[in-house]
Amino acid sequence: xxxxxxxxxxxxxxxxxxxxxxxxxxxxxxxxxxxxxxxxxxxxxxxxxxxxxxxxxxxxxxxxxxxxxxxxxxxxxxxxxxxxxxxxxxxxxxxxxxxxxxxxxxxxxxxxxxxxxxx
Amino acid sequence: xxxxxxxxxxxxxxxxxxxxxxxxxxxxxxxxxxxxxxxxxxxxxxxxxxxxxxxxxxxxxxxxxxxxxxxxxxxxxxxxxxxxxxxxxxxxxxxxxxxxxxxxxxxxxxxxxxxx
Numbered sequence: 114x115x116x117x118x119x120x121x122x123x124x125x126x127x128x129x130x131x132x133x134x135x136x137x138x139x140x141x142x143x144x145x146x147x148x149x150x151x152x153x154x155x156x157x158x159x160x161x162x163x164x165x166x167x168x169x170x171x172x173x174x175x176x177x178x179x180x181x182x183x184x185x186x187x188x189x190x191x192x193x194x195x196x197x198x199x200x201x202x203x204x205x206x207x208x209x210x211x212x213x214x215x216x217x218x219x220x221x222x223x224x225x226x227x228x229x230x231x232x
Numbered sequence: 233x234x235x236x237x238x239x240x241x242x243x244x245x246x247x248x249x250x251x252x253x254x255x256x257x258x259x260x261x262x263x264x265x266x267x268x269x270x271x272x273x274x275x276x277x278x279x280x281x282x283x284x285x286x287x288x289x290x291x292x293x294x295x296x297x298x299x300x301x302x303x304x305x306x307x308x309x310x311x312x313x314x315x316x317x318x319x320x321x322x323x324x325x326x327x328x329x330x331x332x333x334x335x336x337x338x339x340x341x342x343x344x345x346x347x348x
């Protein structure tokens with residue numbers, strides 16, 4: 114079974130508008146962390162934002178925020194005021210706990226959403 | 233940017249040949265990882281290391297081996313490359329306390345490997 118599901122293979126948004134990228138996850142562990150990464154066409158992976166399963170508030174980092182709905186097991190990324198440079202592939206990833214020294218920070222990734230920002 | 237260097241950046245080789253990819257870090261981070269990225273699969277963990285000479289398997293480890301003889305280097309070896317191992321390979325690192333849930337991984341720029 115897929116642990117991370119990103120149902121939108123492609124999304125389009127107009128410059129300066131907000132966009133939501135969906136992510137649902139599946140875990141029975143009460144301790145977990147959710148990450149979003151951006152991959153521009155140049156190929157590098159850029160960490161954007163983190164949400165912990167015990168965090169009381171939704172995470173925010175500049176124009177990025179995470180709409181975390183624990184009961185629904187969703188962790189949607191919201192990008193406000195889209196810019197042309199936001200055009201990229203976006204990946205949702207999960208780390209399940211409890212973490213140990215030997216388990217490190219293993220991540221499970223979704224298949225990604227290709228976001229295109231139109232001028 | 234995290235100091236992670238992958239080499240080579242591009243490689244074309246033939247089926248049946250051995251291939252070694254190198255990941256070098258200058259951050260002195262404890263944890264290192266190898267992922268492969270294929271269309272429709274996102275990134276999948278191959279192997280990871282939690283210290284010098286300490287490694288473990290990931291989700292897609294068959295056909296791959298790794299070694300870590302010093303903190304800064306993590307090698308991925310395909311003993312006998314097959315066409316199904318054509319992919320983009322990413323190395324990642326995380327900090328000494330990376331077993332904590334909130335530590336992000338930082339990625340190298342990737343190696344594009346084609347096996348003909």
